[in-house]
Amino acid sequence: xxxxxxxxxxxxxxxxxxxxxxxxxxxxxxxxxxxxxxxxxxxxxxxxxxxxxxxxxxxxxxxxxxxxxxxxxxxxxxxxxxxxxxxxxxxxxxxxxxxxxxxxxxxxxxxxxxxxxxxxxxxxxxxxxxxxxxxxxxxxxxxxxxxxxxxxxxxxxxxxxxxxxxxxxxxxxxxxxxxxxxx
Amino acid sequence: xxxxxxxxxxxxxxxxxxxxxxxxxxxxxxxxxxxxxxxxxxxxxxxxxxxxxxxxxxxxxxxxxxxxxxxxxxxxxxxxxxxxxxxxxxxxxxxxxxxxxxxxxxxxxxxxxxxxxxxxxxxxxxxxxxxxxxxxxxxxxxxxxxxxxxxxxxxxxxxxxxxxxxxxxxxxxxxxxxxxxxx
Numbered sequence: 001x002x003x004x005x006x007x008x009x010x011x012x013x014x015x016x017x018x019x020x021x022x023x024x025x026x027x028x029x030x031x032x033x034x035x036x037x038x039x040x041x042x043x044x045x046x047x048x049x050x051x052x053x054x055x056x057x058x059x060x061x062x063x064x065x066x067x068x069x070x071x072x073x074x075x076x077x078x079x080x081x082x083x084x085x086x087x088x089x090x091x092x093x094x095x096x097x098x099x100x101x102x103x104x105x106x107x108x109x110x111x112x113x114x115x116x117x118x119x120x121x122x123x124x125x126x127x128x129x130x131x132x133x134x135x136x137x138x139x140x141x142x143x144x145x146x147x148x149x150x151x152x153x154x155x156x157x158x159x160x161x162x163x164x165x166x167x168x169x170x171x172x173x174x175x176x177x178x179x180x181x182x183x
Numbered sequence: 184x185x186x187x188x189x190x191x192x193x194x195x196x197x198x199x200x201x202x203x204x205x206x207x208x209x210x211x212x213x214x215x216x217x218x219x220x221x222x223x224x225x226x227x228x229x230x231x232x233x234x235x236x237x238x239x240x241x242x243x244x245x246x247x248x249x250x251x252x253x254x255x256x257x258x259x260x261x262x263x264x265x266x267x268x269x270x271x272x273x274x275x276x277x278x279x280x281x282x283x284x285x286x287x288x289x290x291x292x293x294x295x296x297x298x299x300x301x302x303x304x305x306x307x308x309x310x311x312x313x314x315x316x317x318x319x320x321x322x323x324x325x326x327x328x329x330x331x332x333x334x335x336x337x338x339x340x341x342x343x344x345x346x347x348x349x350x351x352x353x354x355x356x357x358x359x360x361x362x363x364x365x366x
């Protein structure tokens with residue numbers, strides 16, 4: 001939600017790279033989000049996100065703790081669609097809409113119908129889904145996850161500048177400053 | 184290292200509360216630091232600390248990965264001594280010296296001799312150790328750890344203002360702003 005404006009302010013070019021956290025968490029021995037595995041840290045993180053959203057004037061609705069479908073959500077189709085969408089000028093808008101649907105409207109983004117409705121703001125949704133499910137695009141996402149692991153990513157959002165890794169919304173400014181300083 | 188000046192700038196009073204991470208980590212199922220359990224995250228955290236120390240002009244030396252005694256270090260005696268020291272005006276100075284010894288000079292702060300040398304800058308070290316090892320003080324530290332767990336702490340440094348918890352050096356400014364705003 002914040003990177004577009006922040007990067008423009010620094011004149012830093014940003015390339016969005018969708019990937020999946022599931023395989024990365026599994027490599028650490030986690031079968032779900034660490035928020036769910038470690039309750040003390042999980043409780044803190046939700047509160048921290050809430051406070052930071054308020055600070056930036058961003059809407060945020062905590063997932064319903066009593067609804068196991070509400071968090072974590074399966075983002076496989078969303079990531080595949082995002083990979084295709086990001087070839088288009090409206091790709092980042094589609095990604096923001098998906099985040100908004102999950103984190104503000106409390107919708108279930110694992111559902112194809114939800115993603116298609118969001119995509120229909122920009123394109124013919126059935127075609128986007130068809131491209132997303134092509135063998136070549138599935139392979140592309142797999143490669144993207146492998147590259148994320150190789151680059152040492154263990155969470156999202158992460159920002160890379162060369163071999164330098166920054167993790168978390170709270171490192172966005174540091175990452176942009178780094179990118180600005182080394183050019 | 185940063186809280187003294189930052190809190191003074193906001194006119195916020197700070198009470199230092201030594202506690203132990205060991206029992207808190209064990210309650211999460213960790214038998215050592217998560218930096219050691221999760222290598223990808225651990226590698227990132229060391230680099231992050233290094234970058235942040237550079238940003239604040241603070242010296243920092245990474246623990247020697249080949250020396251298992253270098254990290255994590257047993258801080259039981261240090262915490263017990265700090266609890267007594269913080270009753271005195273030089274207590275915070277002693278705490279900073281202990282951090283400096285471990286994180287800059289690469290010394291082993293589990294050693295009583297190292298802690299006594301640091302304490303001798305301020306007081307008669309043998310007396311401080313004697314008070315630190317008294318049954319009453321041991322009990323006090325135990326209570327402090329229990330209170331930390333009850334307040335939802337899962338890492339250090341943590342800052343509490345009433346029931347509001349902030350975790351990490353990177354939340355110091357947020358915590359001080361919160362304390363400033365609610366008074």
